[in-house]
Amino acid sequence: MNKTFNWTASSQSREKVFIEMDKLRKKDFDWHDLQNLTASYFGGHDVAEIAKEAFCRHIGDNAVHQKGLHPSVSTYEREVLEMVFGLFNAPNEASGTITTGGSESIMLALKTARDQARAEKPEINVPELVVPQSAYAVFNKACHLLGIKLVQMSESPDFRADVAGMKEAVNENTIMMVGSAPPFPYGLVDPIPELAAIAKAHKIWFHVDACIGGFVLPFARDLGEVIPDFDFSVEGVTSISCDFHKYGYAYRGCSVLLLRNAELEQYQGFSTETWPAGDYYSKNVAGSRNSGPIASAWAVMKYLGYEGYLEIIRQLIASRQKFFQQIEASKSAQLLGRAEGPHFAFTVGDVDIHRLLANLMTRGWRANLGTKPDSVLLMLSHHHGQIAEKFGQDLNSAIEEARSQAPVDHDAQVYSIY
Ligand SMILES: Cc1ncc(COP(=O)(O)O)c(C=O)c1O
Structure with a gap:
């Protein structure tokens, strides 16, 4: 082994390691500092403590092994899914997958739509995705990874999705349209019913990116705010992404992808039988997932309640x-x-x-x-x-x-x- 690459020659004491770490952290900005107006998502010190304690109890557990090693994680997942189904007026046939973050939820939605199109519309050579200008950049990344052509609008009239432009952009190769509730750059909810109606008319997938708004908009509406429709109550909405680790106040990374109909999951998963360690099936993009984030989401949702x-x-x-x-x-x-x-x-x-x-x-x-x-x-x-x-x-x-x-x-x- 070539030890010249920044290895410390000998072991260091615990004290020394943390003195060095604290020195390195000196210029870091506290995530819940009052002057932090970036994506910090602070729900209060009590909430952060609950999330931390739950996280720490599962810090070494791999959520991939919930069947054989950590059945508690299956219960957390099932219970938080039931709560989010309620939040988004999901029909009885809906299904959900816990992921490591909004990016994974979105990539998974796009992969599922692509594989459905491969099976049901084999005439499509290069599938296309139509997104508003303001859609999160992970849609660009997912298209790059999945061999999908991105059709991104060049304008955001009134800082919302360009409905007319998106309607125009749909063609026989389009497999999915997207709206955000709300998008990162502006914070105004896209006209989801109008966009979903276009998708429905063309029999294509419509994804709602509620990664930011998922844990805010339903409560804001119950408080009397005027919130545009954005969930499964809107006909034509096929899937929703929503992040526990944003305004759900769990620690990163925990998100969910919801599908209107569990039957679509047949296009979501990946399996292989050639692996020398047994049959492999996964319905996530990630492999190993820390159980800590899902434990923290479950604990915070129980602690806060509606x-x-x-x-x-x-x-x-x-x-x-x-x-x-x-x-x-x-x-x-x-x-x-x-x-x-x-x-x-x-x-x-x-x-x-x-x-x-x-x-x-x-x-x-x-x-x-x-x-x-x-x-x-x-x-x-x-x-x-x-x-x-x-x-x-x-x-x-x-x-x-x-x-x-x-x-x-x-x-x-x-x-x-x-
Ligand atoms: C609207 C929106 N969608 C998706 C994402 C991706 O989420 P993540 O960072 O959890 O991958 C973000 C991240 O800020 C976002 O703002």
């Missing part, structure tokens, strides 16, 4: 309202629509957006960058209402400062959290 989520979402909506007020009160900033979900974007016309984000960063804030148009994207948790006013003040001074600074070369990435 009423607990309702109260968190009530506070989240109130927080978003306070932020809307701050943006609307600023003479320079303009909301890109009034988002129904937990996040929203705003633009500041005459200011370089990279400079602005960097100036917010020096004031202790972390936020996301939007590029169509140049914008700031804030992803809120329920506790953020208490710092909305401070954000408004800092935003105004960061804008003033940016006006006196030279614009930056965007390729230089003055600001990026990736």
Whole structure:
């Protein structure tokens, strides 16, 4: 073995390892810091503790081995699935698969649709996927991996999906259309019923990406908010992805792919009989999956119950309202629509957006960058209402400062959290 590649020559003490780790973590940003306005998904210290304890109890368990080694994990999966079926008005024939994250849920949906098309529409040579401009980038990645042609809209009228453009883009090779509830760049729910009707008319799969909104929109509606229809109550919706590890408040990675009809699962799984260790069947993209995330999802859902989520979402909506007020009160900033979900974007016309984000960063804030148009994207948790006013003040001074600074070369990435 060639030991020159960064191996420490001898074992180190536990103390030394963690001293070095803490040194490395010094510049890290606390995930639940109040000034963290990126995708942090904080449900409260009590919720985080429950999730952590459940996670730790299963930290060494592989969810692949639930039959023979960890039957408790099957129970967690079955029970959380029953809860999400209720959340999305799933029909009795529905099925669900727990995955490692939104990306896996989406890849799996696309793989299932592709294999259904292979079986039922063999005349299609190169299958096509029609997505709004704002669909999450993993759709691009999944198309790349699965040999599917991506047809992505070039515009987002009113920051929602381009229904007319998508209708036009559907052809005899289209196997799937997508809408998001809501998409990452804007936070406004796509017109799901209109899109699903087009898909239904063409007998193609319609996927709803509710990875962000899945644990927010149903509760917001129950609280009296006007939420566009987006779940299985909409005819034509074939599948939904929803992330426990976002506003479900589980630790990463835990998500679910729901299918309207369990019969579609025949196209989801993969099996082989040639493996020298026995027959192999998997209905996930991932192989080994840590049981910790699913245990944390189950524990948090039991702990909070419907009423607990309702109260968190009530506070989240109130927080978003306070932020809307701050943006609307600023003479320079303009909301890109009034988002129904937990996040929203705003633009500041005459200011370089990279400079602005960097100036917010020096004031202790972390936020996301939007590029169509140049914008700031804030992803809120329920506790953020208490710092909305401070954000408004800092935003105004960061804008003033940016006006006196030279614009930056965007390729230089003055600001990026990736
Ligand atoms: C709308 C949307 N869909 C899907 C995903 C992918 O989720 P994950 O990061 O869990 O793979 C994200 C991630 O932020 C998202 O915002």
